[in-house]
Amino acid sequence: MNCYIHHEKHSVGICRSCGRGLCPDCVVEVDDSLSCAGRCEEQVRTMSLIVKRDSQHMASSDTILRSTGVFTASVGAIMTIFGIAGYLMTKSFMLMFIPFVGLVFLIHGINRLRKGAIYSAALKADERGGSNRTKGENL
Numbered sequence: 001m002n003c004y005i006h007h008e009k010h011s012v013g014i015c016r017s018c019g020r021g022l023c024p025d026c027v028v029e030v031d032d033s034l035s036c037a038g039r040c041e042e043q044v045r046t047m048s049l050i051v052k053r054d055s056q057h058m059a060s061s062d063t064i065l066r067s068t069g070v071f072t073a074s075v076g077a078i079m080t081i082f083g084i085a086g087y088l089m090t091k092s093f094m095l096m097f098i099p100f101v102g103l104v105f106l107i108h109g110i111n112r113l114r115k116g117a118i119y120s121a122a123l124k125a126d127e128r129g130g131s132n133r134t135k136g137e138n139l
């Protein structure tokens with residue numbers, strides 16, 4: 001691709017907003033993204049603001065997933081252990097269902113933790129410089 005203003009020059013980058021090819025004279029860097037000098041800078045700045053807000057949102061849902069995951073898994077583990085212990089002590093079949101419910105909680109909690117891990121992995125990939133990734137690629 002060649003520069004959209006200087007057709008004889010090879011482009012060194014593509015504007016994040018309008019997608020035109022830019023030569024070294026026409027390119028500016030705005031928040032780690034490339035933009036047409038004096039043309040799309042404002043749009044590119046707005047776009048990276050939205051992306052930043054997006055990853056902040058992801059960071060918070062990552063934390064929520066982790067904390068609720070730990071809580072749910074802990075409740076599940078406690079229910080499973082006490083349920084089995086209670087069943088062994090009393091041999092009451094009424095107590096059989098408690099470990100089952102506990103296991104469901106445990107699996108649910110671990111799933112949340114796994115989702116949280118996927119979120120933070122996606123976040124880290126984002127920080128590593130995938131600034132051109134679109135929203136649809138997140139998970």
Ligand SMILES: [Zn+2]
Nearest residue numbers: 015018036040
């Ligand atoms: Zn542009």
Ligand SMILES: [Zn+2]
Nearest residue numbers: 003006023026
């Ligand atoms: Zn140019």
